Amino acid sequence: MKFTLLLAWRYIAHHRLKSALLVACVTLVFLLPIAVSRLVDAYGANLMARAEATPLVVGAPGSRYDLVLNALYFRGRVPAPTSRAESDAIAESGLALPIPLLARRTAGGFPLVGTSHDYFAFRDLDFVAGGSPALLGEAAVGARAANELGVGVGDTVLTDEGSLYDLTLDYPLRLRVVGVLRETGTPDDLAVLVDVKTAWIVEGIGHGHLAAEAESSDRILSRGTDEVVLGAATFEHAEITEENIDEFHFHGDAAAYPLTAIIVVPHDAKSATILKGRYRVSETAQLLATTEVIDEILGFVLRLKRFFDANAVLVAMATALFLVLLVMLSVRVRQREIETLEKIGCARLTVAKILGTELVLVVGTGLALSLGLGLLAARLFARSYGFF
């Protein structure tokens, strides 16, 4: 076996270019199916793990997929908003702990997630520096977001505008980083987490400016007995500080403030069942078991993967036929060499072993490369899309 391997290796090394081309051919054929398979597996495992860690989600009626994906990953299409009243109702029911989520904006290019202090405990999030945001304008930044933004505790992050040319949008708010999360391999690594009230301020529901009494008269449009109407030129604070925090306030019905989703943490199985029953008949909100929705999504993905697998099998078969043809041609080209071996007394089986070993080395190297590169590509792709 040792000498069979030696003879095979010598032939491969002598015909470097031909061997390299064959290895490249095999690598390219298997690279994509392996990468896709690995990516789909990682995607499925990741989705399911996140879903299992977040069993129930409440949101407005509409797309179940948008709601669950936004609640779990803070990405994708933004679902129709539900209201703070829904969260309050869950809390008042005594059946579960509601954790509000508002994830419609971004800061520094990363999802800006307004939530409550309970979120950090629920996700078991740990800090490498600082702690969770307690005051308006404070933010905790996910590990990878902090790394990519180059920020740490004491730095600031600006919220992003939807469009540079849309003058009706609110001004960016400068958030103070008070905590950097330890990397968890979850979407929290790529998020900027703030208190939900801060998120409402970012959305323009709350704002901060000088008291009407302190504003200059040219910015006051009218003054009634109960209200003062300020003009658009009124200066709004772009950062919440100790000095101006008391000047921030909210307008409108607090119960109607928007949330994109509410994570529901039932106190026990019975509470969960009661809640599911209640929401089954609700017309204003839907309660979703995230694992069921993720199962549906994965079912669709797996159907696509099966189609892709079938295609990969066909390509692999075509490659195998191509290799057979190549071996046949190679045997013809090497007929004289083979005859010499046979004339000096080399057994046919030994000749076949030498040729077979050459093929195994080339195909094996191609497969190993496609496996390595496929896994690497899947990992890079997954990381760039926030799947781990």
Place this chain on the structure above:
Amino acid sequence: MTDAVVSLEDVRFRYPGGEFELELEELRISAGEVVACIGPSGSGKSTLLHLMSGILLAGDGRVRFDDVEWSSIGEAERRRRRISRIGLVFQEFELLEHLSVRENVLLPYFVDPDLVPGNAERERVAELARAAGLESLLDRRPRELSQGERQRVATCRALVTRAPLILGDEPTGNLDPETSRRVVDLLLSDVRARAATLVVVTHDHSLLDAFDRVIDLPRIVRHSNRGAST
């Protein structure tokens, strides 16, 4: 038992589908004999060597090597006997281009599981390389060698297993006279030192004085050839 290493009796051979037919009444080559076979192209010289070495099997008659009739044993056994007990030198050298000179010489050991190259075999390669003037070329590839050097490598490959029978199929056919003499001297010195048997078919009459016996093939072989080559 006979005292002949190789013997052919009443042999008749025809290539499948071919026109060439060889008939030979009797030829016996004794142990330790150094024999040259001469004859014009197409007289069946190569066919005769292939019959002696069991590469080809006679349709009729008996071809014996080491008292065993080639046709009485199977293909695997014929190959096993050939690789361990017969050394072959070809006109076109037939070296493997992807192996070094040393590896080409050791090739019989690489392709036969029963032959394991140890220190004695490495010493044998060194000894043959010294005798063939190839010491400094052992790590080179065949393409880096001259024609004469290549044939000396092929000769060393045939001699390396210390086979009792060495067959040369026009080993000097592609060489100049001086190089031809060197290759034949290499063969003869090793074969005589070991009292082995050597059969060489050749066109080169200037080399015949070095052989114990010269067989003029047309005298002992009847053949008909209506176009096929040997």
